[in-house]
Amino acid sequence: MVDSIYRSHIIICGGTGCVSSGCEEVQKALEDELDKQDLTDEINIVETGCHGLCEKGPVMVIYPEGIFYCELQPEDMEELVTEHILKDRIVDRLLYKEPITEEDIPSYQNIDFYEKQQRVVLSNCGRVDPESIKEYIAEDGYQAVGETLTTMTSQEVIDEVKEAGLRGRGGGGFPTGIKWQFAHDSEDDKKYIICNADEGDPGAFMDRSILEGDPHRVIEGMIIAAYAIGASEGYIYVRAEYPLAIERLEKAIEQAEEYGLLGDNLFESGFDFKLQIKKGAGAFVCGEETALMNSIEGKRGMPRPRPPFPAQKGLWGYPSNINNVETYANVPVIINQGADEYSKVGTEDSTGTKIFAITGKIQNTGLAEVPMGITMREIIYDVGGGIMGGKDFKAVQIGGPSGGCLPEEKLDLSVDYDSLIEAGAMMGSGGLVVMDEDTCMVDVAKFFLDFTQSESCGKCTPCREGTKRMLEILKRITAGEGKEGDIELLEELSHHIKSTSLCGLGQSAPNPVLSTIQYFRDEYEAHIYEETCPAGNCQELVAGYVIDEEDCIGCTSCVDVCPVDAIEGEKKEAHVIDTDECINCGSCVDECPVDAISQA
Template identity: 60%
Template sequence: MLERAHILVCGGTGCTSGNSKKIYDEFTKLLKENNLDKEVKLIMTGCFGLCARGPIVVVYPDGAFYQHVKVEDVQEIVLEHILKGRIVERLLSKEREADGSVKPFNETPFYKSQHRLVLRNCGVINPENIDEYLAYDGYLAYQKVVTEMTPQEVIDVIKASGLRGRGGGGFPTGMKWQFAHNSVADQKYVVCNADEGDPGAFMDRSLLEGDPHSVIEAMMIAGYAIGATKGYIYVRAEYPIAVNRLQIAIQQALDYGILGSNAMGLGHEFNIELRLGAGAFVCGEETALLNSAEGKRGEPRQRPPFPAVKGLFGKPTLINNVETYGNITAIILNGAEWFTQLGTEKSKGTKVFALGGKITNTGLVEIPMGMTLRTIIEEIGGGIPNGKKFKAAQTGGPSGGCIPASLIDTPIDYDNLIAIGSMMGSGGLIVMDEDTCMVDIAKFFLEFTVDESCGKCTPCRIGNKRLYEMLDKITQGKGTMEDLDKMEKLCYYIKENSLCGLGQTAPNPVLSTLRYFRDEYVAHVRDKKCPAGVCKALVSYEIIADKCVGCGLCKRGCPVNAITGEIRQPHVIDPDKCIKCGACIAACRKNAIKK
């Protein structure tokens, strides 16, 4: 029987940590109790993207977009909305039309400017049910390439689409497929790089969680195009939901005969195995990933030979990122020309970004290439919370750089980002406000890469460590102006001499902050001041005597008894005792303490 309503509960990692599994169970229970389980369909789906307002529940056909849903709210939704058709308004978005009615959620600023191509099925289908994927033209693209196209024609379509690698580098995907196709060998492999390691990036995880079959189908198409019969998905073990859904998806595809020795009965073999990574950042680098997938230590290999010539187990290998694969079926079904209409001249299609940091709508967004950073932050992201000012955005994680406020109108694509000293990266987009110290941010990212360096080559292992020490010296207020020049020189040395992408890009956060925020470095070095008030060694707390009413709140809040003063008299902070924890500022009601 046709269900009259569909309840979609988000089962992405974000909402799951907000207890969406319990919400799902409560719905199951209450629908049954009210005899609604036959006429209403309940599914767990992938990420809706608006993680900041999770857990999210959507009810169709009304399109009611419930936010911050708690287990206790489920009863009201079932009894009011499902049983009586009265939408529970208090759980809806606060964004209203001019007449006060609730905006349909696809008309809210967060969704309106997005273009969900890769994420088209995320938050729509049940990722654990292959039939639902089939309903959205699943596995038709594979059927089309095998029955209607030669491998070379498939590669030509991918080339003509202008698709570029979404893992960060932006290498033309069609070219990669061509190289792997041209290599001659008894066995070739297709590998999916799902080792998403950038702090704050989660688009690959969300795609695998929300639509695992689209990645499997794209790998099958790649296998047909390059002549490979075996695929590996290298995914980090820290993504248990993604791993679980991939396993279910692979098993379902095997049961249907979609994967196997005679895939879909079309005469080609394709099988997929999972390889779980232990979570080393360097394994996102393709040659290190291949080593790790073979069971060896995750260290990069010398290139050339490139993986397309000598990759996994020494055989020609095609390796693409999850999001790159996410584009393939849509391109095959709709054609290269359709795809080229989206995006800019040299960057076609869309890009998924994980929006994080000081932004109202933290979450997952997919935008057409060429959208400005301003639109992403101000419209989709909902701006900076607490009335703070936008200072910079960091793209590309520890390998990328920052985009200062002066360049907020730059259209985002591969080449523009490189031109301004950042990079697309895998798609982390961290927004920073005026309370962020750029030296501290550079230090944070460098600390990460120092920790994650595999240690195989000297420039990366020792160079980055020395660079980190210099940054640390500056944040302690012990840096000299010569240090700044030395740092810059060292950055270029590391970039030019490291073996793999990790080392070659590790100094980027330092270089780009030096380029756009040199005055902040100078303030740390020359004036011994941290303008944002972040670097503890350079901050001092002081009570403004005129504003202090002597209430004693700060004194009581101070954990180290650094504040003294008589009641109704201005208090003072003893700088020798102060540990700069900020408890006094939080306690003061008169704004009388400055740092």
């Protein structure tokens, strides 16, 4: 919200992805150029949160035209101001290009990445200044809190959330309203509301982007939840590796306090609520709610046996409710729209939208919000733009280390909680890693198990020892030392660990192994019985590389990328690979412009 009338508004992404790509330098160059052209008072620059298309950062949108520019550099700003701002000419070379046809797409709304999205929770991200409470209020912010505290009882709030069908967006999808009901019904004078922003999945950045782009929405959802269960204090547990999210949260809390939206007697309702941030040290196990509470209390982040459940005995022994960032961000939407309208999106048992962090071998990596019930094929090909380099799709890992890998025959699966669990995966927090034909699925299982094994707190034996034994087996298999019975032993260990581990980390750790065995058993068998890696990834099982002397043009491209200097040869002469030095990484194969390198 601005106090002046401007000829143009330039929206610059200030999310972590674009910051790492240099958006701050781009913004500084833009400001300098506008000052040079005496345009500072005519152009409004707004730094926002993530626009979603992280692959193309730094990005900006110029309104009122809605022109989307991407992959910007500071040196582009002189041309952009001179041509677009002063002469109303679009700078074609800075436009988004469609991945396959290379067609220029000027309009923000016409980019395929956004076409099948339904940005509800992310509606403000990339549009408003996350450090301005005025801009949030201008977008109906805190209206839901006002309505809740002045017109609804706590039970009516819970009933509305139940009717909306909201399920937890951070794990197994437990119904949010029922969870709130448990905490509401616990009789105690003191209760706590907690936001789990300890986003630890590799490649996941959904919660971080919401906190960076729209922190007030999360605060508003927490206030409503606190009123619903009767909590007067709240904590946002966010990992310290998210400095930008923490900075913007701190400003948002300070602004909410200044506006009387946090503190005592909110909206003269008699309801008091105070909120503070607790920085986590980045342990993956602290995403488990009882381990998270231990960490807030200053103890080591280790899970507690249940029962008692947090709704009965949680933080410092008082009834507590924990949801993740995305779950709370949905709450104001439900109150503003009403449960009936909210539940029209999605499926009968999985209502609303879900945010995914799309990464891996895909054209458009980034953040996407889609309606529940969309197919995996639509996410990967329509939103994600398909597989990089025109290669074939092989699998998608959904749900992070706790999820599973789904093959091509599952691409038309409905993306909802129950369908994914039935297929051997899970929604999780929303990490989505796409893999192509060159991916070794045994190696993928080893990667994720290595992560969860190293993140195990060690409190319970099944997780501490069981995952270690499984990882040893997978390492043997990928090193060409697998033996008959290894697959069956992995399955047996997986089922024991899932059924006997103390917390969700151990209970879900075997999922990547079980799903890859279920859908890619032939790759395990090839590693064990044929001592080959079909994808050519496992170095101990890959035959050495040779260069065809007749095809080699002596360009030295392979020499430049070889990490161990195993290739020799003069320019314009045939090169030779020293097989004793070669580590079979395949970098030379990928780089050779004439396909002169192959396996021996």
